Amino acid sequence: MPLQLNAFNGSLIERITAAVQDAVNSRQWRAGEQVPSIRQFATSHGVSTFTVVEAYDRLVAEGVLIARRGDGFYVRPQTTGNLVSAPRQPQKTADAYWLIDNHFNPADSDRQPGSGWLPADWYDQSGLGRSLRALGRDPQPPAHYGDPMGLLRLRQTLAANLGAQGLPATPDNILLTQGASQALQLVIKMLVNSGDVVLVDDPGYCNLITLLKMAGARVIGAPWTSHGPDTTQLAQLMQAHQPRAFFTNPRLHNPTGASYDHATAHRVLQLAEQHACWVVEDDVSAALVEPGSSPLQALAGTQRVIHIGSVSKTLVPSLRVGYVVASDEVIDALVNHKMLTGLTSSLINEQLAQSMLADGSYRRHLQKLRDRLLAANLAARSGFDALGWPVFAEPAASLFAWVQLPPELDAVRCTEAALQQDILLAPGVLFRAQPEATPWLRCNVAHLAPEVFTFLATAAEHK
Known part of the structure; x- marks a missing residue:
């Protein structure tokens, strides 16, 4: 009995996949049974075999059907529950x-x-849509691993934008990452050994604190004021502990929303130089900052400061595109860690991000x-x-x-x-x-x- 394709919306392929899914959920097509062949389905529904091939392939990829070589397609057998599980709901727990x-x-x-x-x-959902459509029209879309450093065109765009803020950024000292989270992980892996003392903002970014503790670091909080860390207490902490690094979020801080003032920024950098302490600035909200404030790296260069940023925070987070700006030596070490732990980042996502940044509507x-x-x-x-x-x-x-x-x-x-x-x-x-x-x-x-x-x-x- 033919399925009612017109009961569903979308393209013909989407209507076929939805109709088959509905037939499986309603047990019109039962788990484990063989479904009509591609030619049978095409004939009974008046569609092309190419359309059915595409729809069946999608259903296999989604786990609705299974393909058996030389024997056709079957509804995937079920063990327990429904074939397609409902989205997991959060546990309303007191934790x-x-x-x-x-x-x-x-x-x-x-x-x-x-x-x-x-x-x-x-x-910027409309900007993402335009970039996706443009990529879809490319006769040779990216299907290979990208440059370990990340897409050159995007690094060039970032270098120009960051240079306008005073950062010593070039395409050669920018490393693209899978979001700022991977950037933090790579920097921690390169910089922090088990037992090292590191300072963080207090309060500070909870995921960073967890990552540092997982690396075996001894994590100490530097108390915050409404204009950045309390530099008197920071000086005492650096003197007492001689930390390996200070991880800080200087602008539009997570969780307080505060930002360093000019005097605090200079004092933090002075203390870091005095105690040979790395400063890792997590500047993921930089694009939201109004003109007038400077990143720490713009004031101190790359020999003491590692700058981490994000493209996707203000575009769409699903792109997962972050970056690190650092000295050549640091970038070389980070590239090695990136290749060992995840090869390259997503070339497709980087192309989409570049397209969105170049879109005239981004500003x-x-x-x-x-x-x-x-x-x-x-x-x-x-x-x-x-x-x-x-x-x-x-x-x-x-x-x-x-x-x-x-x-x-x-x-x-x-x-x-x-x-x-x-x-x-x-x-x-x-x-x-x-x-x-x-x-x-x-x-x-x-x-x-x-x-x-x-x-x-x-x-x-x-x-």
Whole structure:
């Protein structure tokens, strides 16, 4: 009996795959049974055999059908449950460390003020669509490994953009990576040995802290102020511990949203030189920074400072394109680690990123994103002022606000209560080098819906 292809949307191939999937789910086509041959399906449905070949190949790739050489196609046998499993829902658990669970996958219904990403429609989705279509028209799309350093054209574009900010960047001292996360992993692998002391921002980026501890480093937090690390305490820590490196996020800091001021930047670099300490600046939000501030590497060069950035943070995160700017010697070592652990990064993603950066609409998208984030920060400040809760830093075009809870509220217990209402918060303890209690929350301003403030106000009233 022919399937009802017109009941589904999309191209003919997409309608065939959807109809077959529906037939399997409804058990019209049962697990383990042979399905019509390509020629039979084409004849009974009035379509070409080439179309059926493409549809069946997709169904095999998706695990709906299996192909047996010389014997045709079969519905994949099931062991337990449905053939296609439902998306995994987050475990609503009292464990506040859900944020650093690599398998965490929030439900669509969840409000996510504790997340580290923007809503999907804030990214340059139209630019990605144009770049994908352009790549699809290429008669010879990239099907080979790329340059271990990354796509040359993208490195040239980055060198020009970074050079305009004062960084000593050239195509030869920029290494492209699979997101800034891989860049951090490579730098840690090259720089840090088990037992080394390293300093981090306190509070700081939770994934970085975890990566350093996994490498066997002794991780010590350098306390932050609203204009960067407390340089008096930083000087004492460097004198006492002689750290191998200081990993810091100097602009639009995660989790506080604060940025170094000029005096703090110079003092940090002076201390690093005095104590022969590497500075690794994680500058992933640089594209959101308004003109006027400089990256640390622009002030000190590459002999002491390793610069890490991201392209995909302001384009679309699915591209996973990051980069490192460093001295030739450091880049050579990082390339070796990159090749050993993952060969090259994705040439396709790098081509898409280059196409999007070269798109004339990118600058307009970036300014719109800055304006939108600043407006969200101002609205967040107004909401927290109404609650009487202090915000750590002045509003800027940052994803994050660092908010202090009143003494009667415990951040972890507040997070546990929020989880029961499908609201995902991020308690401050997650961002400490040592898991010490703290009365702060990291809030993603792009996800601070009115119902989040309603929950927080209610939580405060019930204490």
